[in-house]
Amino acid sequence: MAVVVAALAALAILAQAAQDSPHPGGPEQTTRTLSISEPHSRIEVLIGRLDGAFTFELARDPSLELLERNTHGDRAEVAYRAARPLTSWIAWVMSAGGRRELVGPALIVLTAVSFGAVVWAVQWACVPGPARWPAAAALMPGMLIALIAPGLVDQPAAALAVAAVAAHRHRLARTTVILLTLAVLARESTILVAGAITLSELWQTRKVRALLPSLVPAVVFTVWNLAVWRMVGASILDASHGTLTAPGMGLAAGISRWGSLEVATGLALFAAVAALVSCPDRVLRLVAITHIVFGLVMVEMVWKVWWGFGRVLLPVQVLAVVAYSLMNSEGRHHAHEMVPAVGR
Numbered sequence: 001m002a003v004v005v006a007a008l009a010a011l012a013i014l015a016q017a018a019q020d021s022p023h024p025g026g027p028e029q030t031t032r033t034l035s036i037s038e039p040h041s042r043i044e045v046l047i048g049r050l051d052g053a054f055t056f057e058l059a060r061d062p063s064l065e066l067l068e069r070n071t072h073g074d075r076a077e078v079a080y081r082a083a084r085p086l087t088s089w090i091a092w093v094m095s096a097g098g099r100r101e102l103v104g105p106a107l108i109v110l111t112a113v114s115f116g117a118v119v120w121a122v123q124w125a126c127v128p129g130p131a132r133w134p135a136a137a138a139l140m141p142g143m144l145i146a147l148i149a150p151g152l153v154d155q156p157a158a159a160l161a162v163a164a165v166a167a168h169r170h171r172l173a174r175t176t177v178i179l180l181t182l183a184v185l186a187r188e189s190t191i192l193v194a195g196a197i198t199l200s201e202l203w204q205t206r207k208v209r210a211l212l213p214s215l216v217p218a219v220v221f222t223v224w225n226l227a228v229w230r231m232v233g234a235s236i237l238d239a240s241h242g243t244l245t246a247p248g249m250g251l252a253a254g255i256s257r258w259g260s261l262e263v264a265t266g267l268a269l270f271a272a273v274a275a276l277v278s279c280p281d282r283v284l285r286l287v288a289i290t291h292i293v294f295g296l297v298m299v300e301m302v303w304k305v306w307w308g309f310g311r312v313l314l315p316v317q318v319l320a321v322v323a324y325s326l327m328n329s330e331g332r333h334h335a336h337e338m339v340p341a342v343g344r
Helices: 001-019 040-047 051-060 065-070 077-082 086-094 099-125 134-139 142-147 152-168 173-186 188-205 208-232 234-243 251-256 260-278 282-296 306-312 314-338
Strands: none
Touching: 001 040, 001 099, 001 134, 040 051, 040 077, 040 099, 051 065, 051 077, 051 086, 051 099, 065 077, 065 099, 065 306, 077 208, 086 099, 086 173, 086 208, 099 134, 099 142, 099 152, 099 314, 134 142, 134 314, 142 152, 142 260, 142 306, 142 314, 152 173, 152 188, 152 282, 152 314, 173 188, 173 208, 188 208, 188 282, 188 314, 260 282, 260 306, 260 314, 282 306, 306 314
């Protein structure tokens, strides 16, 4: 199923690129400080709709020089975007060292693969029980935005984070740490998933090694950002004042500007949180809690559009499919236990 989903995602993206108009309609990020200037193809037009533009430029030149030049020397913005390098690094390799004509197709492939990877991760997380409607994970709002604005880092990061949860459920400690480290390098907010796993391990074992799922990703992330600071003279902390706010203020201001798509996404997110909180799995409940806390300090810019908070809180949406499957399996198990034995 994962392969089918990835193929369908690729077809959907290519269908967008094949439209007659070189500038098909799509979401606009009015706060974006970078767009792909003079796009060479319709694929670049699609990627340049949202933050894929940053992924694109970083994939062309991992040294950050091109990204800094095209953001007009905004070092804080460069440091903020460079804190999410993994997708660009992979695209750089796939494009034979950042060849522009190959970077766009590489990002399209990575976006499509992330759809399949999310479905596969959900299925793995539900083993040994069956996953209920695993393809639903690919239909979450935070996933769907990548079909009209590919090249984002959120979908690969979510796939890695969900795979890390699956590895933890299978007691694969080293694999869990590796996947969490990659997820944090894809998008820093996935440290919330790492934190949930760490809290669960601390609660269960009370041992120092329980810190590893958060400690290792945090150290690797810090080392990389120190390297970024050395290269551009700024760090992700220099941009944090524009991405976080006082608890509840961003949410309240954003909701006041919601339209129908935002309401629909908000309802889906509420249902996802409810599923996680109701799930018997401690890690999934903690994922909900950590993301609720983080959501309270997100700025209005994120909360005012469906593809803003939908992307940031994507792990919650995808893991809700896992929670639903686990609760369904648990319910069937209890129902089976309650059936009286006949002829015993």
